[in-house]
Amino acid sequence: MALLEVKGLTKAYDQLKVVDTFDLKVHQGELRCLLGPNGAGKTTTLDLITGRQKATSGIISLNDTVITHWPEHLRVRHGLGRKFQVPAVFKGLTVQQNLTVAHNRTTSPIRNMFVLRDGAAQTRVRQVATQVGLARRLRDKAEELSHGETQWLEIGMVLIQNPQVLLMDEPTAGMTAQETYKTGEIFNSLKGSHTLLVVEHDMGFVRQIAERVTVMHMGRFLAEGTIAEIENDSEVRRVYLGKEGKASHA
Amino acid sequence: MNSLYDNRTLQWIVYFVFFAVLAVLPMFIENAFTTNLFSRFIVLGMLALSVSVVWGFGGILSLGQGIAFGLAAYGMGMTMQMQSQDPVNAPIPSFMLTNELTELPALWIPFWHTPTGIALALIVPTIFFGVFGAMMFQARLVGVFVAIVTLAMLSAWYSMAFDMQPYTAGFNGISPPAPLNIAGHAIDPYSHEAYWIVLAFLAALTLGMKLLLSTKFGLVVQAIRDDPERARFLGYSVAGYQVTIFTISGFIAAVAGVLWVMIVQYVSPTALEVQFSVSMVIWAAVGGRMSLLGAIIGAFFVNGIQSYLGDELLYGFLLVLGGLFIVIVRFLPNGLAGLLEMALARIGRSKAPGPDAEPGTPPVAASAAPRSQV
Amino acid sequence: MSVDHFWTAFAFGPFMNALLIGLSVASIWLIAALGLAIVYGTMGVINMAHGEFVMLGAYSAFVLERYLGVPFLACIPCAFVIVAAIGAVIELGLVRYLYRRPLDTLLATWGLSLVLIQTVRLILGPEPKNIASPEFLNSSVQFWVFSLSLFRLFVIAVTLATFAGTWWLMHRTRVGLMVRAVMQNKEIASAHGIDTGRVYTLTFAYGAGLAGLAGAMFGAIKNVFPDMGSGYIVEAFLVVVVGGVGSLIGSLVSAVGLGEIYSVFAYFTNGTFAKFWLFLLVVVFLRFRPQGLFAESLGRR
Numbered sequence: 012m013a014l015l016e017v018k019g020l021t022k023a024y025d026q027l028k029v030v031d032t033f034d035l036k037v038h039q040g041e042l043r044c045l046l047g048p049n050g051a052g053k054t055t056t057l058d059l060i061t062g063r064q065k066a067t068s069g070i071i072s073l074n075d076t077v078i079t080h081w082p083e084h085l086r087v088r089h090g091l092g093r094k095f096q097v098p099a100v101f102k103g104l105t106v107q108q109n110l111t112v113a114h115n116r117t118t119s120p121i122r123n124m125f126v127l128r129d130g131a132a133q134t135r136v137r138q139v140a141t142q143v144g145l146a147r148r149l150r151d152k153a154e155e156l157s158h159g160e161t162q163w164l165e166i167g168m169v170l171i172q173n174p175q176v177l178l179m180d181e182p183t184a185g186m187t188a189q190e191t192y193k194t195g196e197i198f199n200s201l202k203g204s205h206t207l208l209v210v211e212h213d214m215g216f217v218r219q220i221a222e223r224v225t226v227m228h229m230g231r232f233l234a235e236g237t238i239a240e241i242e243n244d245s246e247v248r249r250v251y252l253g254k255e256g257k258a259s260h261a
Numbered sequence: 262m263n264s265l266y267d268n269r270t271l272q273w274i275v276y277f278v279f280f281a282v283l284a285v286l287p288m289f290i291e292n293a294f295t296t297n298l299f300s301r302f303i304v305l306g307m308l309a310l311s312v313s314v315v316w317g318f319g320g321i322l323s324l325g326q327g328i329a330f331g332l333a334a335y336g337m338g339m340t341m342q343m344q345s346q347d348p349v350n351a352p353i354p355s356f357m358l359t360n361e362l363t364e365l366p367a368l369w370i371p372f373w374h375t376p377t378g379i380a381l382a383l384i385v386p387t388i389f390f391g392v393f394g395a396m397m398f399q400a401r402l403v404g405v406f407v408a409i410v411t412l413a414m415l416s417a418w419y420s421m422a423f424d425m426q427p428y429t430a431g432f433n434g435i436s437p438p439a440p441l442n443i444a445g446h447a448i449d450p451y452s453h454e455a456y457w458i459v460l461a462f463l464a465a466l467t468l469g470m471k472l473l474l475s476t477k478f479g480l481v482v483q484a485i486r487d488d489p490e491r492a493r494f495l496g497y498s499v500a501g502y503q504v505t506i507f508t509i510s511g512f513i514a515a516v517a518g519v520l521w522v523m524i525v526q527y528v529s530p531t532a533l534e535v536q537f538s539v540s541m542v543i544w545a546a547v548g549g550r551m552s553l554l555g556a557i558i559g560a561f562f563v564n565g566i567q568s569y570l571g572d573e574l575l576y577g578f579l580l581v582l583g584g585l586f587i588v589i590v591r592f593l594p595n596g597l598a599g600l601l602e603m604a605l606a607r608i609g610r611s612k613a614p615g616p617d618a619e620p621g622t623p624p625v626a627a628s629a630a631p632r633s634q635v
Numbered sequence: 636m637s638v639d640h641f642w643t644a645f646a647f648g649p650f651m652n653a654l655l656i657g658l659s660v661a662s663i664w665l666i667a668a669l670g671l672a673i674v675y676g677t678m679g680v681i682n683m684a685h686g687e688f689v690m691l692g693a694y695s696a697f698v699l700e701r702y703l704g705v706p707f708l709a710c711i712p713c714a715f716v717i718v719a720a721i722g723a724v725i726e727l728g729l730v731r732y733l734y735r736r737p738l739d740t741l742l743a744t745w746g747l748s749l750v751l752i753q754t755v756r757l758i759l760g761p762e763p764k765n766i767a768s769p770e771f772l773n774s775s776v777q778f779w780v781f782s783l784s785l786f787r788l789f790v791i792a793v794t795l796a797t798f799a800g801t802w803w804l805m806h807r808t809r810v811g812l813m814v815r816a817v818m819q820n821k822e823i824a825s826a827h828g829i830d831t832g833r834v835y836t837l838t839f840a841y842g843a844g845l846a847g848l849a850g851a852m853f854g855a856i857k858n859v860f861p862d863m864g865s866g867y868i869v870e871a872f873l874v875v876v877v878g879g880v881g882s883l884i885g886s887l888v889s890a891v892g893l894g895e896i897y898s899v900f901a902y903f904t905n906g907t908f909a910k911f912w913l914f915l916l917v918v919v920f921l922r923f924r925p926q927g928l929f930a931e932s933l934g935r936r
Binding site (some may be wrong): 063104108113 | 480
């Protein structure tokens with residue numbers, strides 16, 4: 012049984028279907044990449060799964076529970092974690108505070124009024140900071156971080172939530188080749204223990220991390236398979252790799 | 262980050278010293294009028310505190326803090342008015358007689374009983390802020406929309422206070438003839454005692470807020486200020502936190518309203534004027550909205566100058582105030598406290614890497630490393 | 636007002652007249668809101684000094700008429716030009732630097748409104764002034780059950796003409812196309828060679844000019860005094876917010892709707908009470924439709 016399942020997912024604006032009867036199954040412990048040219052509907056798909064946009068039709072289920080009509084924060088509490096395309100962190104807070112907020116064991120305003128110091132949470136914050144390479148920057152404000160570091164901080168914020176499924180929207184956008192490689196290592200270390208769905212453009216990065224790849228085109232499912240199968244698929248080559256392949260870092 | 266300004270322990274020491282100094286201040290004041298003036302400043306500081314909490318920390322620009330202040334002030338005015346009434350000889354306030362009322366309106370009846378009256382003066386505005394906040398924040402109103410809706414709500418209450426003359430004495434306002442009497446003891450508005458009562462409330466609320474904002478709750482509130490959507494995608498109910506902090510700020514303004522009437526023995530629709538509520542925002546902005554103490558000092562500073570200049574120079578002063586405000590918004594978004602923060606950061610930098618630098622701190626060069634601009 | 640006379644019973648003639656007054660109220664709110672709507676829709680700037688632009692328009696008309704002998708009807712376009720020029724200066728000197736900080740713009744323009752009020756008060760004195768409007772506008776017309784002063788009809792006509800002119804400018808001219816492009820997406824517009832800075836200056840000046848035009852008429856309806864602007868600002872904001880940001884038609888519909896609701900409430904109770912319920916109604920409305928009547932949705936990231 013799939014951990015995250017999407018069936019017949021559709022998002023339409025008037026005539027235009029941005030996502031069109033899209034199906035997807037992600038299993039426990041899998042690292043799945045979602046590929047597709049610009050405007051294929053990848054980010055919209057993540058928006059629909061996390062509730063940032065409302066689906067026109069279709070069913071989204073997580074761990075056998077249908078969450079199609081739930082508000083965003085309840086989906087997150089049920090086990091979704093999301094990293095945005097444009098890195099979103101709390102700029103006025105320190106790295107440590109960012110991770111502390113992301114450590115969301117209690118979300119109730121009233122109960123959190125009585126949490127002044129949480130030793131267990133702080134241990135976890137240091138663990139995750141080490142994992143994403145920000146251990147030395149805990150006391151710096153997030154606005155002082157470089158672009159790559161900001162991306163890692165947000166990845167760390169998703170990790171510390173310990174969600175069942177991690178949805179990553181272009182985690183390497185704007186990173187140098189070196190930073191991208193390091194991010195790939197972080198992702199590889201999560202394999203097996205975590206379930207990830209990664210939207211990515213960078214083919215080199217996809218080769219570094221991916222097991223199975225799903226390709227979208229014009230809002231629809233196009234192909235699915237291992238990275239090798241996908242790269243040899245004539246249909247995929249035609250719509251995607253032919254154009255984008257040259258531009259990528261591959 | 263690691264400048265003296267951000268040192269928690271030092272902050273607490275400064276807060277305690279500040280209130281200790283204010284507490285001994287009346288020892289040097291003989292003049293009852295000055296004592297009363299200082300009490301007023303302290304209440305106005307409380308309003309700046311409420312703005313700092315909701316705007317500086319919660320990121321909610323409320324131009325309607327005067328609603329809680331005004332409603333509470335009317336509640337207190339009614340309570341004190343009824344203390345001077347007598348069920349047999351003078352059952353209703355004289356302004357009602359001139360407005361053709363023959364018996365006490367139901368709205369006024371609970372205020373016969375002083376503790377009930379004061380409790381209502383605090384509870385009603387707080388609940389109102391809770392309900393009003395829930396309407397705004399569940400609809401995900403943000404930024405300027407919140408400012409406009411709170412402004413509209415404030416004008417609505419203003420016109421009510423103005424227009425419901427038989428109940429509120431309209432433009433003239435309610436001026437209770439005697440000071441507040443608690444269990445047979447009258448609190449003279451011009452006394453040191455009144456000053457200390459008011460100060461005790463400000464100190465308790467300020468330190469309470471300082472503590473609250475350093476809990477996980479406070480951290481989440483600030484996170485929501487920086488990026489509500491990110492917080493939502495961490496599983497937090499953004500509306501829930503916003504309503505809570507908005508309600509708390511309403512409560513603080515309500516306490517200020519009650520204390521204000523205790524020390525001035527007067528309430529009128531001016532408490533609900535738009536100008537007044539925006540002024541509170543100015544005080545907090547001048548002092549520094551991101552610092553509770555800064556906001557309070559901002560209120561002292563602006564009001565101090567205003568009363569020093571007196572009424573003749575008032576128009577000129579408002580001109581300067583408007584100009585000052587523009588300059589602060591444009592160049593100094595964190596107010597006087599921001600100025601201090603920058604100064605301390607500079608001192609810290611010129612000393613670095615001193616012996617007090619944290620061992621885990623990266624060298625300065627690391628944070629100045631080339632970054633792809635976001 | 637005594638409590639006994641609080642409630643007015645329904646009567647056909649007066650009620651129909653209340654509906655007509657509602658239109659008149661709507662025209663006043665709309666002309667006050669139009670400039671605000673354009674400036675907010677295009678630039679995302681909440682101009683708290685908009686009411687003071689109205690005030691400046693009224694004083695321009697007063698000064699022109701009293702000291703230079705300009706006839707009232709000619710004062711109206713002059714007020715537009717004068718206040719538009721002031722608006723352009725303010726955009727270049729202040730607003731320009733605050734585009735990325737909408738809340739700060741709100742506060743800075745509020746500071747600006749203080750400065751404008753006090754400056755006018757210091758120069759021209761706090762006492763109310765009168766603008767003499769031409770004789771023929773002071774009579775009132777009667778037909779069937781209706782009765783309305785000609786001046787109010789005049790305001791309705793000017794508002795409709797201004798609205799139509801603005802609509803034409805925005806939707807049928809090249810400048811309007813540029814403004815709408817900037818409204819949709821500033822980055823893409825500037826990538827296509829549109830000078831967004833100039834568009835902003837022009838838009839702000841035009842919005843200010845509309846306020847000045849409104850002020851010249853308001854000054855003749857009531858009095859001219861330094862803080863007269865604050866009497867229009869809240870209603871104008873509500874018209875914009877209810878209509879939907881960036882939608883001219885939305886502003887028109889919401890002005891008529893709010894004006895009529897207000898007038899009907901005011902007919903049954905009284906003006907202040909009506910305003911209280913109207914404001915409350917708007918808050919409830921925004922609870923369920925925060926994007927307003929005519930906008931797709933709030934701009935999210």
